[in-house]
Amino acid sequence: MLAVGLYGVALVLAGVLELVARREDSQVPTVGEVCGFVMTYRVGPIPVGRIAVFGFWWWVGWHFFAR
């Protein structure tokens, strides 16, 4: 059950970070801001960052709800 505990630690940490990030003048970005930043990455005209983030989230849905 070590694995379950570590999953819990990771999820709780992420939740705490999101709460900290939402405080005024926080130096920690929200997960949405991090995603927004990643999605700015382009290679020439190709929005690689947006494709990667959308593709990852699409795969998450497929993995949990269709497979």
Next chain:
Amino acid sequence: MDRPPELTASADPTWARPAVLVPVFVLISSVAGALPSFSLSANLLVLGTGGVLFWFGLAHPPRRRPPLRLPAGAVWWVVPVVIFVLVELTTFLLGSRPSTPTFSLLADPVLERYLPRSALFLGWLAAFWGLVRR
């Protein structure tokens, strides 16, 4: 951190407004909750809704300007991500057994029930929409 003002140049189409999208997402999720994993219908629903959102996100410019750079505190996000990935990788390599379960194995009993499955599908759709409009 720097939070540039929102863009106002691109207005959402009528069908992309919350008054339309929320009921549609709820309806889709209520159907998705009833579709078992590994079924053709579940695959088609996820691939179809994901495909539409994927296309919309690439075809329409984001509503707000993304941050130009991330503050130093962004590095804190590495901690939960690394913990999660390491545990997932380790449990996967160990064969994902009840004693060393992957996250997917832990989620299975929850996703077998209609209400949690529908609610989580709704969360997945809402998060996807949030990414698309960012």
